[in-house]
Amino acid sequence: GTNHVAETFNEIDQSIWRGILEEIGDMDPEIAEEIKNQMFTFADLILLDNKSVQNLLKEVESKDLTLALKGGSEEVRDLVLRNMSKRAGKMIEEEMEYLGAVRVSEVETAQQRIIDTVRDLEMEGQVYIAGRGGEDSAFIE
Numbered sequence: 001g002t003n004h005v006a007e008t009f010n011e012i013d014q015s016i017w018r019g020i021l022e023e024i025g026d027m028d029p030e031i032a033e034e035i036k037n038q039m040f041t042f043a044d045l046i047l048l049d050n051k052s053v054q055n056l057l058k059e060v061e062s063k064d065l066t067l068a069l070k071g072g073s074e075e076v077r078d079l080v081l082r083n084m085s086k087r088a089g090k091m092i093e094e095e096m097e098y099l100g101a102v103r104v105s106e107v108e109t110a111q112q113r114i115i116d117t118v119r120d121l122e123m124e125g126q127v128y129i130a131g132r133g134g135e136d137s138a139f140i141e
Contacts, residue, residue, distance in 0.1 A: 002031060002034045002035045002038060003038055005035050006035050006036075006038035006039045007038075009021065009035065009039055010039055010040060010115070010119075013108070015108075017039075021035060021036060040115060040118065040119065040129065041115070042068060042071075042072055042076065042111040042114065042115060043072070043073055043076060044129070045072075045076045045079060045080070045114075045118070046073075046075050046076055046079055047129050047130040048079070048118070048127055048128070048129060048130070049128055049130070050082075050083055051128075052121075052126070052127035052128050052129075053079060053080060053083040054083050055121060055126045055127055056114070056117060056118060056121060056127060057080070057083060057084060059117050059120075059121065060113070060114055060117055061113075062091075062092070062095070063110070064110040064113050064114060065080070065092060065110075065114070066092055066095040066096055066099065066110075067099070067102060067106055067107050067109075067110035067111075068107065068110040068111040068113075068114050069081075069092065069096060070096045070099060070102060070107060071102075071104070071107030071108070071111065072111070080092075081093070
């Protein structure tokens, strides 16, 4: 069903699954939305709590993070930089500026490596993605 499709989409290139999902949306918007809700994209990093982001940052390479953030939204960039030391955040920002123009494929590859790391950490219980697991997995702060 839609869960299998979402898992498959998570494994293929963004440009491909976006096109397919758009076609599905034209035929059945409800199913397309269900598939999208079951997927995890780089933009979905905003669903991570601060502790999860910090755990993720321990596992990703600086180069991947720099490339991924260069193509990420301002909201994701702010979340990630907010969970780093000021010095490390400044270094990442400087590296993004220094890189100049980069290929979209390089950015998407770096983002995919980070997404894969999030999935691995989620399976290990090291990250929490808001909205997954129902009420039983919610936190109280």
